[in-house]
Amino acid sequence: MNSITTPSYAVHFNQIAYTELNKHLSQSKYSKIFILVDENTHNYCLPTFLAQINEDYDFEIIEIEEGEVNKNIHTCTQVWEVLSELDADRKSAMINLGGGVVTDLGGFVASCFKRGIDFINVPTTLLSMVDASVGGKTGVDLGPLKNQIGVINQPQMVLIVPEFLKTLNERQLQSGFAEMLKHGLIRDAAYWESLKAVLDFENIADFIYTSVTIKNEVVLQDPTEQNLRKILNYGHTLGHAIESYFLESPKHDLLLHGEAISIGMILEGYLSFKLTGLPESELNDIKASFLARYKKTTFTKTDIDTILTLLKFDKKNSHGNVNFVLLKNIGECAIDIKVPEDLLKEAFEFYAE
Structure with missing residues (x-):
């Protein structure tokens, strides 16, 4: 499948996604690279993802609790605090590996931290592949109210690997x-x-x-x-x-x-x-x-x-x-x-x- 391009980034599919990611990480020389996951993607997706990385990067893994109920500013604050504790700077980057909660929240966290660091989205659910992958909408819920707090900000790239769908149930x-x-x-x-x-x-x-x-x-x-x-x-x-x-x-x-x-x-x-x-x-x-x-x-x-x-x-x-x-x-x-x-x-x- 050919990559789908937007004015500021591209959506890459299957093995080309990993090729483009490895090229980008090699060229960008980030000071630190953080990978945001939830419990599910930590267990079921992260090992597969890391196996496709060519160079030996010292990734920092940040895990949040899964589910829409955790897509809120409190979770953002926790992630920002971890980034600060781990000495993230403006030349750091965040890879959001997960469904729409992880990519929406991770994109928002990255967009606001030190007024913006690079982020890459790797959607792992069908919903996030077809919805959160394009458009640059980031954000969190305000109590039960959906997506009330957020910004439109574009990732460096989006990687769609349908293999991750094998980790999902029918529902x-x-x-x-x-x-x-x-x-x-x-x-x-x-x-x-x-x-x-x-x-x-x-x-x-x-x-x-x-x-x-x-x-x-x-x-x-x-x-x-x-x-x-x-x-x-x-x-x-x-x-x-x-x-x-x-x-x-x-x-x-x-x-x-x-x-x-x-x-x-x-x-x-x-x-x-x-x-x-x-x-x-x-x-x-x-x-x-x-x-x-x-x-x-x-x-x-x-x-x-x-x-x-x-x-x-x-x-x-x-x-x-x-x-x-x-x-x-x-x-x-x-x-x-x-x-x-x-x-x-x-x-x-x-x-x-």
């Missing part, structure tokens, strides 16, 4: 696959049809490449999310609110990101049918396709009311308005759509039917 793979389905819905109807036919994840590499290409094309046209890049948030306005609610609610089991976003895409599909002309046949296709993969979730009236109050914290909001990305049809979006509250509740009723 984690399906979570990442939801973002790939989103890429088809917002940009490419033929890709959506191809993804619907995927039954397992044995030969997913070409689809990963397509998803990264789609996201990169969008980000290249709108790097700071003024217009077009907003389409990448389809399903995320309600999906993030649902994810945040389940993160904090003691009476609910945790929902993975893709599981929450899959619900959000059905809900926002209904809003699209009502407001932006999405054909009913396409709405029903969206609902059936997601419910075939993701377990249906039950929402009480109290759940829904609380979720809707969380919408006011969505990052896309402007001037007190909640702005939605909706579909005109599969493959084409409308942005900055205002939605009446009664329709939001109707959407949950449609999901529950």
